[in-house]
Amino acid sequence: MANSDRAASLGAHDTFPKLLLRNAEQFATRPAFRLKELGIWRTWTWAETLEQTRSLALGMHLIGLKRGDKVAIVGANRPLLYCAFDAIEAIGAIPVPLYADSVADEMKFVLEHAEARFAICEDQEQVDKILSIKDELPKMEVLVYEDPRGMRGYTQVFLHDIATVQETGAKHHESAPEFFLDEVAKCSGEDLLGIFYTSGTTGKPKGVMLSHANVLESARHLAEMDGMTPHEDILAYLPLAWIGDHVYSMGEGHVTGFTVNCPESSDTVMLDLRDLGPTAFFSPPAIFEGFLTQIQIRMEDASPFKRKLYNYFMGLAKRVGVDVLEGGNVGLGDRLMYQIGEWMMYGPLKNNLGLSRLRVAYTGGAPLGEELFNFYRSIGINLKQLYGQTESSAYATLQRNGDVRLDTVGPPCPDVEMRIEEGEIQLKSPGSFIGYFKNEDATKETLTGDGWFKTGDAGIMDDAGHLRVIDRAKDVGTMNDGTLFAPQYIENKLKFFPFIKEAVAHGDKRDTVTMFVIIDLEAVGNWAERKGLSYSNFVDLANIDEVQTLVAECIEEVNQGLASDSALASAQVTRFLLLHKEFDADDGELTRTRKVRRSLIADRYETLINALYSDVDKVDIENEMTFEDGRKGTMKATLKISQAKTFSAGELKKAG
Amino acid sequence: MTPSEPAERDTDIILECRNISLAFGAVKAISDVSFDVKKGEVRAIIGPNGAGKTSMLNCINGFYHPQQGEIAYKGKVRKQMRPYEAAATGIARTFQNVALFKGMSTLDNIMTGRNLKTKTNFFEALLYWGPAQKEEIRQREFVERVITFLEIEAIRKEPVGRLPYGLQKRVELGRALAAEPELLLLDEPMAGMNLEEKEDMCRFILDVNDEFGTTIALIEHDMGVVMDISDRVVVLDHGIKIADGTPDEVKANQNVIDAYLGVAH
Numbered sequence: 041m042a043n044s045d046r047a048a049s050l051g052a053h054d055t056f057p058k059l060l061l062r063n064a065e066q067f068a069t070r071p072a073f074r075l076k077e078l079g080i081w082r083t084w085t086w087a088e089t090l091e092q093t094r095s096l097a098l099g100m101h102l103i104g105l106k107r108g109d110k111v112a113i114v115g116a117n118r119p120l121l122y123c124a125f126d127a128i129e130a131i132g133a134i135p136v137p138l139y140a141d142s143v144a145d146e147m148k149f150v151l152e153h154a155e156a157r158f159a160i161c162e163d164q165e166q167v168d169k170i171l172s173i174k175d176e177l178p179k180m181e182v183l184v185y186e187d188p189r190g191m192r193g194y195t196q197v198f199l200h201d202i203a204t205v206q207e208t209g210a211k212h213h214e215s216a217p218e219f220f221l222d223e224v225a226k227c228s229g230e231d232l233l234g235i236f237y238t239s240g241t242t243g244k245p246k247g248v249m250l251s252h253a254n255v256l257e258s259a260r261h262l263a264e265m266d267g268m269t270p271h272e273d274i275l276a277y278l279p280l281a282w283i284g285d286h287v288y289s290m291g292e293g294h295v296t297g298f299t300v301n302c303p304e305s306s307d308t309v310m311l312d313l314r315d316l317g318p319t320a321f322f323s324p325p326a327i328f329e330g331f332l333t334q335i336q337i338r339m340e341d342a343s344p345f346k347r348k349l350y351n352y353f354m355g356l357a358k359r360v361g362v363d364v365l366e367g368g369n370v371g372l373g374d375r376l377m378y379q380i381g382e383w384m385m386y387g388p389l390k391n392n393l394g395l396s397r398l399r400v401a402y403t404g405g406a407p408l409g410e411e412l413f414n415f416y417r418s419i420g421i422n423l424k425q426l427y428g429q430t431e432s433s434a435y436a437t438l439q440r441n442g443d444v445r446l447d448t449v450g451p452p453c454p455d456v457e458m459r460i461e462e463g464e465i466q467l468k469s470p471g472s473f474i475g476y477f478k479n480e481d482a483t484k485e486t487l488t489g490d491g492w493f494k495t496g497d498a499g500i501m502d503d504a505g506h507l508r509v510i511d512r513a514k515d516v517g518t519m520n521d522g523t524l525f526a527p528q529y530i531e532n533k534l535k536f537f538p539f540i541k542e543a544v545a546h547g548d549k550r551d552t553v554t555m556f557v558i559i560d561l562e563a564v565g566n567w568a569e570r571k572g573l574s575y576s577n578f579v580d581l582a583n584i585d586e587v588q589t590l591v592a593e594c595i596e597e598v599n600q601g602l603a604s605d606s607a608l609a610s611a612q613v614t615r616f617l618l619l620h621k622e623f624d625a626d627d628g629e630l631t632r633t634r635k636v637r638r639s640l641i642a643d644r645y646e647t648l649i650n651a652l653y654s655d656v657d658k659v660d661i662e663n664e665m666t667f668e669d670g671r672k673g674t675m676k677a678t679l680k681i682s683q684a685k686t687f688s689a690g691e692l693k694k695a696g
Numbered sequence: 697m698t699p700s701e702p703a704e705r706d707t708d709i710i711l712e713c714r715n716i717s718l719a720f721g722a723v724k725a726i727s728d729v730s731f732d733v734k735k736g737e738v739r740a741i742i743g744p745n746g747a748g749k750t751s752m753l754n755c756i757n758g759f760y761h762p763q764q765g766e767i768a769y770k771g772k773v774r775k776q777m778r779p780y781e782a783a784a785t786g787i788a789r790t791f792q793n794v795a796l797f798k799g800m801s802t803l804d805n806i807m808t809g810r811n812l813k814t815k816t817n818f819f820e821a822l823l824y825w826g827p828a829q830k831e832e833i834r835q836r837e838f839v840e841r842v843i844t845f846l847e848i849e850a851i852r853k854e855p856v857g858r859l860p861y862g863l864q865k866r867v868e869l870g871r872a873l874a875a876e877p878e879l880l881l882l883d884e885p886m887a888g889m890n891l892e893e894k895e896d897m898c899r900f901i902l903d904v905n906d907e908f909g910t911t912i913a914l915i916e917h918d919m920g921v922v923m924d925i926s927d928r929v930v931v932l933d934h935g936i937k938i939a940d941g942t943p944d945e946v947k948a949n950q951n952v953i954d955a956y957l958g959v960a961h
Contacts (some may be wrong), residue, residue, distance in 0.1 A: 078840035081702065188847075190903070307850035 043063065045667040054229030054276070055252040057093075057130040059294040061224065064090035067270055067297040073119035083112055084119055086297065092120065092206065097127035099209025103182060103200060107132035107226075108233070110154045114147070114170075115162020117276040117302045117669040122204065122290055124160050125234070129252075130223055131223045137281035138246070140166065141625065143666070146245075148173045149181060149639040150237050150410050153478065154247060155519050157181045160202070164190040167199070171500070173630055181407025228255035236283050238430045239631035247477030248430045250283070256547050258435030258471035259291030262459040264398050265438060271321045272298035273397075277309045282633060283430040284405065287471075288322050300396040313394035321401045325408040326634060328423075331393050332412060333346050333538040354387040354418075386419040395421055402426050402438075407509065407528060409536035410446045417444065422459050425449045427509060428487055431486065431493055433471025437507050448506035458501070459492070464513050465499040466492045480692060498526075509688075517548025527638075530611060533601060537594040538563040542623055544641055546649055547611060555616040556650035557591055558623065564590070579677050582618035588682045591618060595684040603687035614685040617659070619645075620677035626666045648679065657681050710735040710879055710911050711756065718751055718935075725751040726762065729937045731930045733879070737933065738905055739913045740922045740943075741931035744955055749915045750792060751875035752880050752932065756781040756913070757789055770878075780835035784812055788877035790868045792884045792915075795953045800858030802867050805856055806842055817866030846900060869900065872875050882914035886921055893920065900927055921948065931955070 053059045053589065068087040075082050082094065100643065110348065111128045111136050116119050127137045136154045136199055138147055140162065151159070157179055167185050174180055184200045185191060191201065213220060233252045237245040262268075276289040294299045303312035339350050360374045370378070390396045401416070404426040416423040427449035428434035435456070439450030452458045457468040472493050475483040486494050498513040510516060510526050517525040527545040530553065534543045541560040543616045547553035561578055566586060568575060577582040599612040623629040631640055642649065644663060651659035662676045711733040718726040726748045733739045738757055741749050754760040756767060758777040766773050769785065790893070796805050814835060820828045846866050851859060856867055866883060872880060885901065886894045902925055904910050916922050922929060922943065929946045932937040933955040939946045946952055 079849070189907075192907070304849050305847070307847075311850060408761060439773060 047494040054256065055129065055224070055227045055231070056126050056233070056290070056294055057224045057255070059226065060086075060090055060093060060126050061221075062534070063242050063294065063297050069551075070270055070297060071299045072293070072297075073117050073122065073494075074299060074301040076302070076308070076315070079304075081301070081315075083624045089119070089123060091210075093123040093126045094213060095121075095122060095206040095209035096202070097130040097209065097220060097223070098212045098348070099205035100127060100133075100208070101131050101182070101223075102208050102212060103184075103205060105131060105133050105158055105182075105638070109133045109135050109158060109239070110156040112136050112138055112147075112151055112154070112159040112170075112288070114142075114159065114166045115140055115186065115280065115400045116277075116306065117280055117285070117289075118162060118186065119300075119302055121160065121162060121280060122276075122300065125286075125290065129227065129233065130220065130418070131569060132227055132231075134232055135284075137236065139239070139279050141632065142169075143626055144173050148176060150245060151177050153245075154235055154237075155179045158184070161186070163187040163529070167194075171196075179458055187392060227252070229256065232474070234286075236281070236430050237288070239633055239635075244613065246256065246479055246482055249477050250433055251474060254471045254473065255283075255287055255291050257455075258433040258469070259287050259295045261440070262435065263292045263296045265453070265485060266320070268292055268296045268298060268320065270297035272296070273301055273316060274298065274320050274322075275309075275313055275316055275318045276300050276302050277306075277313075278322070278324075279632065284322065284428075284434045287434045290522075309393070310532075313393070315394070317394055318396040319397050319399050321395065321398055323401070323403060324405045324410070324634065325403055326406075326410060328403060328408065329535065329538075332415060333560060333563050335389065335393075336538050337563055340566070349385065353381040356381055357386065357418035358414070360415065361420065365417055365422065368443070372633065375668070384665045389419065389422065390635060398422070398442075400424065400442045404428065404434075406635065406696040407420070409532050411536050412555055413446050427507060428471070429475045429495060431495075432467060432469045435469050435471035436467055436495075439506075443504075445504075445506055448502060448508050449477065450507065451505045453508070458507065460499060461494075463498050463500075463516075465494065465621045466495045467506065468492055481563065497611060519547050519553070519610060520549060520551050523608065525611060529608075530555075530602070530613065534594060535600045539567065539590060540594060541634070543611070544636060544638065546642075546652065548587070550653065552614040552653075553611050554649070555595070555613050556619050556641075556648065557595075557616050558619045559587065559591065561622075571618065578622070579620045581681060583678075585680075588618065588680055591616065592682055592684050597691075599684060599686050609688075613684050614686060615681055615683055617652060617681045619648075619678045620661065620679060621665070624665070628666075652681060698926070708735045709733065710770060711913070712768040713752075713756070714768070715760045715765050716755060716767070718760055718762045719749075724935050726755070726932075727935045728765075728947065729932065731779045731911055731937060731940055732757075732934075733911060734928075735809060735878075735913060736905070736909050737927040738901070738925055739911075740926035740930065741913060741915045742917070742919075742922055742929060742946075743938075746934070747932040748935040749932055750883055753789065753883055753915060756782075756881060757787060759884070778810075783875060786876075786878035787881065787953070788872040788875040789878075789959055790865070790872050790883055790885060791882035792887065794861070794864045794868055796856045796868055796871070797831045799855055801853050802848060802856055803839065803843070803852045803860070805867055806870045806874050807835060809871035810839060812875060813838075823864070839870075839874055842873050845873070845903070846870050862889045862897075865889070865897065869897075877910060879911045879913065882912065882916075884915050884917065886916060886918050894921060900926060901925060 052054050063086040069085050071083045072086040072089040074082045111133050113121055113124055125135050129633055136156055137511045138150055142145055159170055160185060167183055170183060182198050184205055186202045188201055219311055229252045231248050231252060233255055235247040237247050239245060240660060274289060276285060278285040289300045301316050303309045332425050339347060356377055360370045360378060362380055363370045398421055401421050401423045403423060424439040424444055426438040428436040433451055436451050437450045438455055455470050468491050496513050498510040498516045500508050502508055511528045515527055519525050525547040530545045531543040534540050539560055540557055542558040544556040545553055559582055564581060568581060571585060580586060595613050595616060602608045602612045619666055625632050629637055647661055648659055658680050660678050662674060665675050666672055697783050709732045713732050714731045716726050740751060743749055751760060755762050758779040814831060816828045816831050843852060847865055851863060856864060888898055898921060901912060905912055925942055929943050930937060931946055931952050938951040938955060939949040
């Protein structure tokens, strides 16, 4: 669908600022944003949001922001920063959001590449980061900050406090009331909305250019697919710089008029989730895994009666829960017990997590373990998987209600065309990007001449028309005996165990599969404490023999599953080691959206991989690590290597 | 961090201790110690264990009454001050071993710090609705600002006894700040903390000094912290003042080095 056709279908309100104007009229007194501050939720109505946005837009114009300028936005999810997007777009400038936890070097690359002239920072920390690299950014001229804490002593003339900017903007509006509307009218749906840099598992970040139509069309479809109303409440806690947040919070919020709620701080997200009880919730698998781990840890500490109750009702849910959710055939007796379960167990459990009012929950960005997926659906949470990427405005596939399958990411969304070329998933979506900013080569490699976007993911379409994503195409390998090696498949099975936080499998062009395992400090620490094993830190804990055995048992269960599938029997994990530290985005091992960077890890930990494929039972490792402020240090450790039992192909799963 | 200009701060003396001597029976805790604290500065009191530092703080606070000498606070010489008088005139303190109400939440603990700023009487409080409720809301708002300042929103409702040591100390600092003190006495605020917790605590202390202009007198053992954040240092040893000056002056002072490292015989 051509960009201009897409824009036309949105009608007159084809850009974010235009939608803001519409909402300020149509939903004037409805809450648009809420922020928890000083312990209470503060609300901005759509009318108030328009005022804030307008005064910011005019204020920025008065301090020199011009049409076409790039403006970096860096900070946590706060209503005023979200308004900044609209404000910048209203006067025809281009927002470029950055991840709030980037170190100065990462920011330098993006700011330089994007040629950003302005930057809007949440607080002193972000301002300091940019000041530290400002000399190397000749185009950067103006910084605006939102939180004045700590900013008293700063004397730079190019540093402005947002409240002052808005004040001058508001005054200007009084003297020139038509200015804002005139500016907004100059943009249309095909115009550039913003540049979203992808963190990329390989190479330098690329700036994905998306139009208003890309994001708004995608948001409109998504909202329709799940019947979003202006009365929804969602929690905006995923990074501001991530396209998923932009489409689901800003995009759907503007299209339907529902409320975007911002948590008090990153520490309080889970507490605020409980406070709020959102009606729709989007989260990467890690958060859902985290909930389950939390539940499992606390059940271990509960009284025997409560444990019995939990096991009984969870068993019931496992049997009939999903059918109850999907309206399938469930016997009367079971239905009765399930309802009792809802009052006694599932309800309170959901309430404790803040998920009581959920009508729909989405997950995506990484595969979710089947058992985990089942867990949530069995207690009545309509969890659905979706698939998309920054380049498609996070709009590609989504599971439909009533047709949710465990091992797929659903059929293509409305208006999305999809095909598999040589095993690679390719798609045409209304959300498909315009191109990579200042990177013609990459754009040519990824967008074919007739508009097909090459995702770089390997996948297959099953008979029901659902997409199954196998892995990143580059990561799928072959073992020496010809067995397909899809590392994520094995890793995800292992990550279901609460004790295991992250896992990286090796096996491409090898005879056997080996693994790095990173234990979950909280879960394993808890377990160790109950067993009376003492440890002083992460490395200590990982080296305890009993912990090694614990992980070996988890791996063996996975191996059993692999053994029962003749195609994968040779992909069983033979040897493994427990890493001495967690992966960190600051070290480059993870992207800012927590995806593993395989080639970097393979390079950095080459010593360990070689050791795994030899006979040794321990190996020394020394590597550099980066502290949060960017300084570097070295870490040394000795790691034990353990064997895991493998099973002959076709062996049945052991009972219990 | 860009420090505020020293010239902006008042160079008035807010506290002056003259010839303080304190003894417990035959044990001379403090002998003839004199020093002053300027308004708006960070004054460190250091010395080996048993030097009399906490006793000195207790004298300033009104817990102990020195047998000799006098303390002039904000220009007024005090005779026998009671702790509640000290608190009412703007002195707040934290304790070496954390003296929080373990069963109460963080929020409630910090609210107790507002006690002296609460004006409603017993009967109004009994009735609650009306003036008492309005005041409660005002107090709560102030306390929430303190909580946001110290970044402890996530543990607002947690019973304090369950918090890790470093966080308990931060809550205690919060309680002291809730009293809006002009002079803040900190007794070993960094004791038992790891490096990261110490750096956070330092940042908060400096922020308090910078943003609110609060004068800070702190007892501290970590030399790195003392050198980094204090404006002036007074050194005690066995109850006697052996040095008084800027951190650099004190560091080079031979008496101080001897006191800490010992003298070869």
